[in-house]
Amino acid sequence: MHIHTTKIGEEPDLDPLIREYQGFRAEIVHLMDRTYTNDLFRNAYQTKLAYLITESAFDLIVNYGFEDLKPVYNKYSEMDIETAIQLQKDKFKITDPAFLLESENNAEVAEDAEFHQLPEEEQQKIKAEQREERIAAQIRAAKLHAEQQKTSRSVRAVYMDLVKSFHPDLETDDAEKVRKTDIMQQVTQAYQENNLLKLLKLQIELERIDQDKLENLTKNQLNYYNKMLKQQVEELEAEKEAVQKRIAAVCGLPYQHANSRTTVIVKFNTNVNELKTEIKNIKNVLKNWKVPSQLKAYLKTYQIPNEEFPEDDD
Structure with missing residues (x-):
């Protein structure tokens, strides 16, 4: 699903929903930080927790302004946050881990049953490609918006x-x-x-x-x-092209389809409804993970992309 912050006409604004959703993500990062030293978590479990904490904290700091997560990031990362941000700027690439909900940032393949039958590595590769394309679209839209603000x-x-x-x-x-x-x-x-x-x-x-x-x-x-x-x-x-591209980026539509008001409104409302569903789901995740054994159950099946770890002894 494409989650952006631009308004479309008089449709509901996504901003409050986005802030609410990202707020729950930040709460989960703090939750994982607090439970990291729990007796249930050893070896591979802690490695997975550290990965999820740093990946999620980095995204929330860079893209959503959660400055309070910087100490948390530094606690689990070999590289301090300022250096990581500078490297990200140099590469002009932002990582969105999207570690909580399988449906997040996966609208293009969510309805394809064959996707879930692919190897985990291939699924992660597809998700990464989609994230990079959305980030590139956001960057293009931001540049066009800045140019539009300049007096002709x-x-x-x-x-x-x-x-x-x-x-x-x-x-x-x-x-x-x-x-x-x-x-x-x-x-x-x-x-x-x-x-x-x-x-x-x-x-x-x-x-x-x-x-x-x-x-x-x-x-x-x-x-x-x-x-x-x-x-x-x-x-x-x-x-005109800049406006159309911004609308396309907001709604997750191909550029050529963003010139239809009906199509844009339908897609935008769909995004709003999907985001409301994701908020409901992430609230349940937060509630469940407050029980360490349930968080451990998730970690047991979770695999860091492109890495393999032996099972922890229970």
Whole structure:
């Protein structure tokens, strides 16, 4: 399942559900930390606990801001958390262990019965590939979102031209200063709205170019306006693509399917319902694992990916 935090229209926000779910994950990390020295846990069991603690704590610290888990991570890891975070940044790769629920981060194969018949190593490989793809999608969406927040180059270009011509501080005549102050208020508002057409309209009006005289604009002026408008179209297309990609990332949809409002809403609501189910399941996990023998029963069948450990003597 894809768990993200962006809002879709007026649909329910995933943020509170995500915070609740990750909060339960953090509680489980603390629970495993407290029970690590229990007499029931020896050798392989403690190795598995240490792995689950560090993997989960790292994900919660890096991706969800659970700073209080840093000492817990350092307690069980050979590498301190700050070094691990730096290495993660260098590799541009985030690990999401998803160790509690088999259905978590596994939407693509959850309905495929053959998946559960695959060897454990192959299942882990498939899950890892899916996690990496989702992380890459999140990174792409974040970059596009950051780019969208920047004021378009074309708007800034026209804005700066108008500022040079009509800034009131450059005017000595009081009446003209008042007029230019009003003009700059309009210009600034259009600039803040990232509205190129409004800026161009102001530029034409303020330069006293009426409709009848538009035909007499110089070639350079026409080229200038055409260039600005073409650039604005390109930027709007990029903005549209960015929004569509963010929606696709939020809902776990292929990019080409994120242009249908009905499809997006149905998928988003499905994600909400699935997350509510996972919250219910993880609450049961937390309740059960408070009994050390039940946590041990889970650890007995759990295998660290790509590693094998002998059974602990009971």
